[in-house]
Amino acid sequence: MATRKIIIDTDPGQDDAVAILLALASPELELLAVTTVAGNVPLPLTTRNARQVLELAQRPDIPVFSGCDKPLVRALVTAEHVHGKTGLDGAELPEPTMPVQDEHAVDAIIRLARDHPGLTLCPIGPLTNIATALRKAPDLAENIGEIVLMGGAYFEVGNITPAAEFNIYVDPEAAAEVFASGIKLTILPLDCTHKFLVTRDRADAFRDLGTRVGQTVADWTHFFERFDMEKYASPGAPLHDPCVIAYLLWPDLFSGRHINVEVETTSDLTRGMTVADWWRVTQRPENALFIGDLDAGGVFANLTDRLARL
Template identity: 55%
Template sequence: MVRRPLIIDCDPGVDDAIALLLALASPDEFDLLGITTVAGNVPLHLTQYNARRIGQLAQRWEVPIYAGCPRPILRAPVTAEHVHGQTGLDGATLPEPTQPLLPQHAVDFLIHQCKVAPAPITLATLGPLTNLAVALVQAPEIAQTIDHVVTMGGALGRGNVTPSAEFNLYADPHAARIVVEAGLNLTLIPLDVTHQVITTPERLAALESLGTPVGQAAAGLLRYYGQREGEGNGVAGAPLHDPCVIAYLLNPDLFSGRPMHLAIETDSPLCLGRTVANPHPTESTPANATILEAVHGDGVYRLLTERLARL
């Protein structure tokens, strides 16, 4: 099997942490070149620290971790401690990282890797798109060397931070617009999909029954997260937002979607960060993204539980 060169850009955050564990548990599929962090669910000093804590938990110390942009391109910072807790990873006791944060800026790392990697890179973006947008502004030629960008973000229906917008794209809508308009091979996984993958009590018990530090930590994080994210959205547990990106890269047959024309609202205060998706592209508004619409929730959770058992 040829391993996919992968960079994960994230803002851990509970669901980012579960996504990182799923990727770190899949070394046969992913050549994980690095993890880059951005301000989002919590400020940058916590997102980089949390990524290193997850690497320590998974005992994958060889994966380099870089800190990136500390704020959105234009708008004021938005965070989500009310969902993820003050540390971003409340609900579990995690090890202190021994792996140092590398000094190179995440944007510089992204640009360099896109230019020197022997094979085109896949980017899994799990938070605000600030790092990737700034990289595309500094070095627009890297758009031609990126194989695929898979993004968790947006909503075809109701948002989760405003009625119009999902958190990742609302947190930096101008960055999202730059990425969407860059001519990338882009797949978007919106809330409409991730809300189909719910951490039910039975699925949570399966993680706990692994009897490992990783299983216990994942269950603790998701239990805490579900009390806030689940209740806030009227569902029986935490939706698995960001892990859907990694699950899609591991098994795209679990998902279905179609090409659409995607645009990001950046001008309206009322609809800031709204994803406007047209399932009927035209010559003037051609398809520029594959937008997923459905997922096999049981299949995603089976994949997650099976992979985390390896750590």
């Protein structure tokens, strides 16, 4: 069976790191590149963190391209209060030695999409790189088979403001352009990812793998769960970004509906809100598959099994 070619566009972030590891552990996917963007932490750190994750998985052959260091029109908002000052606090990793490619991430996305028509983009951070690539090469939309992203919310509403999820909030103009691009779009919002909790038993399962990867993932989740468990009074922290890769691998474990989703860019009060027409009360055309639920137990079992391969 042919592998699915993907690019992960990311701002690691502990949960971003687990998403990268899951992709690397899955033979159904061919990871062509990791492109980095400013988001959870500034761009130099997201680029460093991506390289650390690849070296942890012993995959320095995967090229890393550094991208946009700020949103399209706004000042950068970061999330060290969640992910720590490095973005990957919680586990000690050596400084990476693999190179960063000279080519800008935006140019790499354009080139790879043209070289591999039908590839899947997997943005798990702000959408600045993707929107910039579409601005620079409008024909790009014809070469991308699908965008599967983590971002937004509906019933759950926001995690950085009362109305907005972080990835969309950081660069709502970029998100609005991507959502309007006409490219096949699947969105994994907080409504789904907040059901994918790393409980104590699940964290222990990572640690019990007895591998460096398993121990590191357990340490990462232990670090950032302190914030989410206090904030949400939940039994564990949500692993947001791995849901994107899990959806590619096991779509039958997820459910959602095709609806219209637009992004608020003009209101200070609701900046970055994803206005999801879940009940189809408008006449706006469907532009996204909006995922509302998943079989968390099934996905975690599969995730743990895959991480054991690294």
